[in-house]
Amino acid sequence: MREGNAPLVRREDYLAPAYWIKTVDLTFDLDPAKTLVINKMTVERNADLPEQPLRLNGEKLNLTRVMVNGEPATFRVEDDCLVLENLPAGEFALEVRNTCCPEKNLELSGLYTSGGGFFTQCEAQGFRRITYFLDRPDVMAVYTVTLKGNAKKYPVLLSNGNLLEQGELPEGKHFAKWHDPFPKPSYLFALVAADLVCREQKIKARNGREHLLQVYVRAGDLDKTEHAMRSLIASVAWDEARFGLALDLERFMIVAVSDFNMGAMENKGLNLFNTKYVLANPATATDVDFAGIESVVGHEYFHNWTGNRITCRDWFQLSLKEGLTVYRDQEFSMDMAGDASARAVKRIEDVRGLRQVQFPEDAGPMAHPVRPDAYQAIDNFYTATVYEKGAEVVRMMAKLVGREGFARGMTLYFQRHDGQAVTCDDFAQAIADANPHSELSARLEQFKRWYSQAGTPRVTARGHYDLASQTYTLELLQHGLPTAGQPNKAPWVIPVAMGLVDAAGHQIALQLEGEAQPSGTERVLVLHEAQQRFVFVNVPAAPVPSLLRGFSAPVVLDDGLDEAALFTLLAHDSDPFNRWEAAQQLGLHRLLARVRGELDQPLDEAFVGALRAVLRHATLDPAFKELVLTLPSEGYVAEQIGHDVDPQRIHAARESMRRQLARALHDDWVWVWETQQPSGGYRPDPYSSGQRALVNHALSALVLDATVRGDTVWPGRAYQRVKDAGNMTDRAGALSALLHANAELAQPALERFHALFKDEPLVLDKWFAMQATACEHNGRVFERVKALTQHPDFTLRNPNRARSLLMMLFMWNPAAFHRTDAAGYVFWADKVVEVDAFNPQLASRLARAMDRWRTLAEPLRSAAREAIARVAARPELSDDTREIVTHALAD
Ligand code: TRP
Numbered sequence: 001m002r003e004g005n006a007p008l009v010r011r012e013d014y015l016a017p018a019y020w021i022k023t024v025d026l027t028f029d030l031d032p033a034k035t036l037v038i039n040k041m042t043v044e045r046n047a048d049l050p051e052q053p054l055r056l057n058g059e060k061l062n063l064t065r066v067m068v069n070g071e072p073a074t075f076r077v078e079d080d081c082l083v084l085e086n087l088p089a090g091e092f093a094l095e096v097r098n099t100c101c102p103e104k105n106l107e108l109s110g111l112y113t114s115g116g117g118f119f120t121q122c123e124a125q126g127f128r129r130i131t132y133f134l135d136r137p138d139v140m141a142v143y144t145v146t147l148k149g150n151a152k153k154y155p156v157l158l159s160n161g162n163l164l165e166q167g168e169l170p171e172g173k174h175f176a177k178w179h180d181p182f183p184k185p186s187y188l189f190a191l192v193a194a195d196l197v198c199r200e201q202k203i204k205a206r207n208g209r210e211h212l213l214q215v216y217v218r219a220g221d222l223d224k225t226e227h228a229m230r231s232l233i234a235s236v237a238w239d240e241a242r243f244g245l246a247l248d249l250e251r252f253m254i255v256a257v258s259d260f261n262m263g264a265m266e267n268k269g270l271n272l273f274n275t276k277y278v279l280a281n282p283a284t285a286t287d288v289d290f291a292g293i294e295s296v297v298g299h300e301y302f303h304n305w306t307g308n309r310i311t312c313r314d315w316f317q318l319s320l321k322e323g324l325t326v327y328r329d330q331e332f333s334m335d336m337a338g339d340a341s342a343r344a345v346k347r348i349e350d351v352r353g354l355r356q357v358q359f360p361e362d363a364g365p366m367a368h369p370v371r372p373d374a375y376q377a378i379d380n381f382y383t384a385t386v387y388e389k390g391a392e393v394v395r396m397m398a399k400l401v402g403r404e405g406f407a408r409g410m411t412l413y414f415q416r417h418d419g420q421a422v423t424c425d426d427f428a429q430a431i432a433d434a435n436p437h438s439e440l441s442a443r444l445e446q447f448k449r450w451y452s453q454a455g456t457p458r459v460t461a462r463g464h465y466d467l468a469s470q471t472y473t474l475e476l477l478q479h480g481l482p483t484a485g486q487p488n489k490a491p492w493v494i495p496v497a498m499g500l501v502d503a504a505g506h507q508i509a510l511q512l513e514g515e516a517q518p519s520g521t522e523r524v525l526v527l528h529e530a531q532q533r534f535v536f537v538n539v540p541a542a543p544v545p546s547l548l549r550g551f552s553a554p555v556v557l558d559d560g561l562d563e564a565a566l567f568t569l570l571a572h573d574s575d576p577f578n579r580w581e582a583a584q585q586l587g588l589h590r591l592l593a594r595v596r597g598e599l600d601q602p603l604d605e606a607f608v609g610a611l612r613a614v615l616r617h618a619t620l621d622p623a624f625k626e627l628v629l630t631l632p633s634e635g636y637v638a639e640q641i642g643h644d645v646d647p648q649r650i651h652a653a654r655e656s657m658r659r660q661l662a663r664a665l666h667d668d669w670v671w672v673w674e675t676q677q678p679s680g681g682y683r684p685d686p687y688s689s690g691q692r693a694l695v696n697h698a699l700s701a702l703v704l705d706a707t708v709r710g711d712t713v714w715p716g717r718a719y720q721r722v723k724d725a726g727n728m729t730d731r732a733g734a735l736s737a738l739l740h741a742n743a744e745l746a747q748p749a750l751e752r753f754h755a756l757f758k759d760e761p762l763v764l765d766k767w768f769a770m771q772a773t774a775c776e777h778n779g780r781v782f783e784r785v786k787a788l789t790q791h792p793d794f795t796l797r798n799p800n801r802a803r804s805l806l807m808m809l810f811m812w813n814p815a816a817f818h819r820t821d822a823a824g825y826v827f828w829a830d831k832v833v834e835v836d837a838f839n840p841q842l843a844s845r846l847a848r849a850m851d852r853w854r855t856l857a858e859p860l861r862s863a864a865r866e867a868i869a870r871v872a873a874r875p876e877l878s879d880d881t882r883e884i885v886t887h888a889l890a891d
């Protein structure tokens with residue numbers, strides 16, 4: 001298949017670079033309209049390869065001069081490359097001078113301006129928009145950087161590493177000179193020049209070394225930096241304690257910037273963050289925001305070792321750093337959360353995210369292996385598959401070698417590869433070699449199919465109990481569905497953590513045929529063939545199997561359990577993940593029955609009673625209760641149906657069930673509201689966050705039930721909370737309760753909320769997002785979103801703001817977006833094209849909202865295809881967006 005403009009880059013075509021760049025000395029004369037960059041490199045030919053021209057990448061640059069060893073050089077510029085031939089044999093000095101225009105850079109890649117300051121974003125290929133360079137991760141150089149700029153406008157001048165000197169310059173300018181002792185690829189370069197203030201703290205590492213930690217923000221935001229700093233301190237301590245990885249720099253800086261395409265960026269010693277993942281205080285940020293900050297601060301900090309000290313050989317290896325670092329940030333959040341129950345809550349949330357985003361990706365037109373084989377625009381491969389499924393692959397390795405074994409593997413990985421640019425194979429090899437007697441070592445080549453095969457494996461489990469022989473036989477089967485370019489799949493290595501529960505809820509001791517005696521009540525069965533049989537002996541009565549505990553592998557499991565078995569697991573399983581999963585299955589069955597049959601069938605008392613038992617349970621965690629009481633999302637239900645999906649009907653089914661549950665559990669929700677509120681001042685810890693989540697869920701149910709019955713007491717209480725809540729979690733919870741009930745008080749509450757927070761950009765993002773995700777009713781949400789694009793506070797230029805309205809509608813409000821009159825799709829196409837003209841990365845993310853169009857029912861499917869084709873027909877489309885729409889339309 002021939003794709004759009006950009007050629008396909010293939011993993012198989014990897015070649016080592018023809019030249020190495022050893023050192024870089026950069027000088028920036030910063031000016032928003034025209035910044036001068038002087039780039040002095042020492043370069044050396046790669047002696048392993050035949051002699052060839054040096055081709056440096058450069059994009060949207062004005063080249064002013066090129067010198068080799070101090071003499072003007074002959075060169076040519078072709079295809080965004082500066083080409084030099086007949087270069088000296090040994091090491092030589094190469095100087096390039098160019099200018100660029102930061103204020104016109106709306107793509108937010110390279111050097112750009114935001115809020116009057118200068119910021120950079122170089123991953124994956126932004127450095128070439130700053131100066132000519134070998135812009136690929138396997139070329140690692142030592143950087144020295146001098147920044148010059150107006151002292152009043154840009155009092156803070158930062159770059160990677162350590163500050164060497166700073167001082168005044170003529171004409172009101174000043175300078176700062178930085179040096180980073182660690183060789184690094186260009187994607188980890190960063191600079192900041194802006195009017196910022198910082199919170200700072202000195203810490204002492206275990207080895208007694210002192211470090212300076214700093215969090216830089218705009219002047220008014222200093223009161224929102226405490227949590228980020230706390231999270232950073234905790235991250236430093238955690239990596240040292242869990243993996244023996246210490247901070248290797250004297251100074252570690254975080255800088256918040258409000259215009260940013262992604263979450264944050266791990267530049268060496270100078271992490272740049274979307275403000276969303278730094279700024280928080282109880283008045284402006286929710287519990288979810290606080291948790292997000294902790295995990296992203298951890299994520300970027302952990303990259304210092306997994307990504308920066310050991311980096312990727314090429315971009316196909318992206319999951320080497322991202323999958324591993326997501327695994328590390330998930331583990332960090334779990335360790336911070338504390339007890340087993342809080343850890344399970346975090347695991348459930350992560351799996352929910354994986355199923356809602358990565359599973360559909362694996363089933364759609366953008367399906368790709370964790371280590372992709374080809375791309376047109378690398379920015380399109382910063383995906384849930386590379387990140388979240390990549391993390392699951394690391395998690396499975398850890399499961400197969402054990403916690404200690406995994407720590408040994410990490411140590412070996414750093415012994416072997418510190419300072420290198422390596423591959424996913426190198427990582428897996430190190431973990432296996434450190435654990436020679438493990439199941440991972442025994443089946444390493446097969447295990448690595450997780451890196452090469454796209455698509456979510458299907459596992460089927462069927463059990464048979466034989467009373468006479470007291471044996472339980474568990475049959476496990478696996479198969480993979482075809483994905484683009486991969487019609488057939490070979491078996492994966494799938495760790496299936498499991499236990500057996502008896503009817504009274506006791507865990508049965510496990511003894512496999514051939515074992516001398518039972519040991520433990522939980523096992524990891526390793527499924528590696530298409531079909532395998534496991535026979536448990538000395539099983540006194542028919543058990544209920546609890547399979548894939550803790551979601552031990554990223555697969556779709558058909559365990560064939562009947563309702564009675566699911567009720568047993570929900571009530572008794574020792575594995576909290578599978579308890580939650582049983583409730584999801586029970587809820588799903590009922591939702592599907594409504595989608596397929598009568599919308600308003602009565603809810604059975606068995607289900608309501610089981611949920612009530614969880615809700616009223618004396619010892620279960622409130623956060624866990626809230627998760628169990630939350631029905632599967634509309635998107636998840638759509639994926640289960642898989643074809644001829646009618647989002648309106650799914651919405652109607654889920655709403656009817658939500659109303660029935662609100663009614664049936666009315667008194668229980670009142671009890672939650674009256675007795676489960678957290679006491680004391682606000683703290684974003686997992687326990688009180690869980691309490692607030694449960695209480696907000698209660699309020700939402702009570703407001704919904706009251707609105708249905710025309711009662712005004714609960715809506716009135718919610719409105720009161722919007723006015724006077726003591727923290728943003730409760731305030732936003734109350735507002736969203738009104739919006740999800742379509743209560744009359746929703747409108748005045750929205751106005752109130754806006755008036756209170758009109759000067760807080762991150763809160764305004766919530767205000768837009770809540771309206772875009774409000775409960776669909778007679779097409780009103782879509783009309784509102786369209787109107788909001790004209791609101792004075794709305795702009796497409798700021799990615800957070802654009803996402804808060806558009807992405808929320810396209811991705812997270814299916815019933816409002818998928819309209820039979822196709823107005824949603826027309827709007828989608830218009831916005832994708834409009835954004836693509838200035839920010840292709842953002843546009844291609846919006847474009848992906850249509851990935852699953854083929855699963856829609858008619859007439860939606862045809863209307864969707866037409867809208868995608870309309871976008872694809874635009875000749876001026878970016879490579880990013882072109883790649884997405886081309887894949888979407890390919891058969
Ligand atoms: N490496 C970053 C992370 O995962 C991701 C990232 C930040 C990024 N900014 C980007 C990826 C811009 C592509 C483009 O933490």
Ligand code: ZN
Nearest residue numbers: 299303322325
């Ligand atoms: Zn990352």
